[in-house]
Amino acid sequence: MTDAGLVLEGVSAAYRDARVLHRLDLEVHRGELLVVLGPSGAGKSTLLRLVAGLHPVAEGRVLIQGRDVTTLRPGRRNVSMVFQSYALFPHLTALDNITFGLEVRDVSRAAARERARAAAASVGCAHLLDRRPGQLSGGERQRVALARALVREPDLFLFDEPLSNLDPELRVETRGELKALHARLGVTSVHVTHDQTEALVLADRIAVLRDGRLEQLGTPDEIWRSPATVFVARFVGSPAMNLVPAGGPVAPEGMPEALGPERLLGFRPEAVRLDPTGSGAPATVERVDVVGEDAHAYLRLADHLIVARVPASARPAPGDPAEVAVRWADVHVFDAGTGQRVPL
């Protein structure tokens, strides 16, 4: 137990009467970077705020490095948080923003400044220290907020969608830097996002959250290759995974046994082959979206619409007939009723 960086034990939370987290159990290993992934309203931010102590725990316990912090006030939990809005003090320079946490904890001014400079240098904002937030760009503010979180050397880092306010190019760059930073510091981190790419790239493990419940906890590989539920399967991946009832229009090649309609077959758009070998299911191309090198072809099979990712150079034209084939190895099987993965 004491080995864990963060443990949530049957934690629930509510806003007034609306429950947003339901008896959540979660364990983050020491030094691990856990990404909490989920759609808006899944309770991701509440989870983070609850760990930080900014939101009350309705039931359950929160432990940070084996220490029960459930009833401790935020300042006594030794966590740092990077807010989505960065929450920089507009009237203070970047340097004073970074030293704030040290100064209110009675670290001497000189020592605080020295540590702030070191923290700023480690995230590449040492040249911005004299400026105020109003004079900084979004990316620069983000770095200052990061330096402020680093400077105190907390037990736990909390990131609340810190990349969502950056433009796409900067987001990719910063994502890489965050990962490198985590590898260097090795501090337990919880990073909340709704961006699946961010989650897959950054995470040691991903916790997929839906309506206040944990859908799946696993490495990015596990989340991608064996999604535990239909929800995870559809939420991670773009375009989303195709789902058709077993025994329906698509019969995967090499399927060992026939499955009834109580099972759902899932396969990713890149697993769909359009080459007409004669054995595939007949379909009509309804729409084709070209995304650079890729094309997403939407195929109509009776009542079902299936997406295939094909090279843009070999894309079919709308209205063309096509044949759809999928290999059994690429197929995930789910229970149609519960949405749970069916092990094979």
Add this chain to the structure above:
Amino acid sequence: MSTEPDRGHRQLRLMLAPYLLGLVVLVLGPFVITLALAFTEYDLIRPPVWTGTGNFTELTRDPIFRTALVNSLVFAAVAVPLRLLIALALALLLHRRAMAAGPARTAAVLPAAVPEIAYGLLWLWLLNPLYGPINQVLALGGQNGLTVFGRTPPQWLTDPADARAAIILMSLFTIGETFIILLAARRSLPHDVYELAALEDATSWDVLRRITLPLIAPVLGLLLVRDVIQSLHFSFVPALVVTDGGPPPYATTYVPLFAYRTAFEYLRYGYAAAATLVMLLLTVAAVAVQWRLLRRYGRFHDR
């Protein structure tokens, strides 16, 4: 291309016209007349007689005016900071959603909604040395009309120092507008900054000193300037209604009351205009000094 801004300007002028008209006729006109009258002797019956700077030299020698001027300055120096402080304290106390915060906010605003004369008459009763509630409360537990500590309760309407205190006391309750502005200013501050402070375990004193005060300082500065200008106004009615400029010798005669008496009771319009002008210049000087200080502070705030 050039017609668009032209049209905008025309519309702007049209919409500003009523205000500008009012400003010229009701404010600038009288101001210019006052300015001119300050250099004359005028009693409303005979035409004004040019006396040059005669009125001003007389003012410098007039002990009543000097008293009035000192009274006004002391009033502003004491009442304005106290008013701001109280309004700020109330705003910081009542900005959260809490039990009875709504009624408390209403109570804080209400005195400012009472018409000035009625407010004055109300205080005339409150301050009555014998049967006024204030002195009755002060005399609780004491004997022979003395306070618990065996001292005479303040003679609000008859002792010069107590009367000045009474006028200041009266002004401390009409802070509704200041309170509302500070309340709105506090509530518009970003929430996340306070959450961050909580994560850093900042004490409430640190939060007040390092976050709240600096962030609402621009608003406080503006209110300070406004209150200094206004302090001339809100000493007039109480002094007229409650203390009648007394008790002797002119303990609560402030410059506005001095000008009012000189003009409408002694019919010395020129002299009153000169007194008004002096007060105006002092106000302008005070505002200019504050403005410079604020500008220097404001540089840190440009976003």
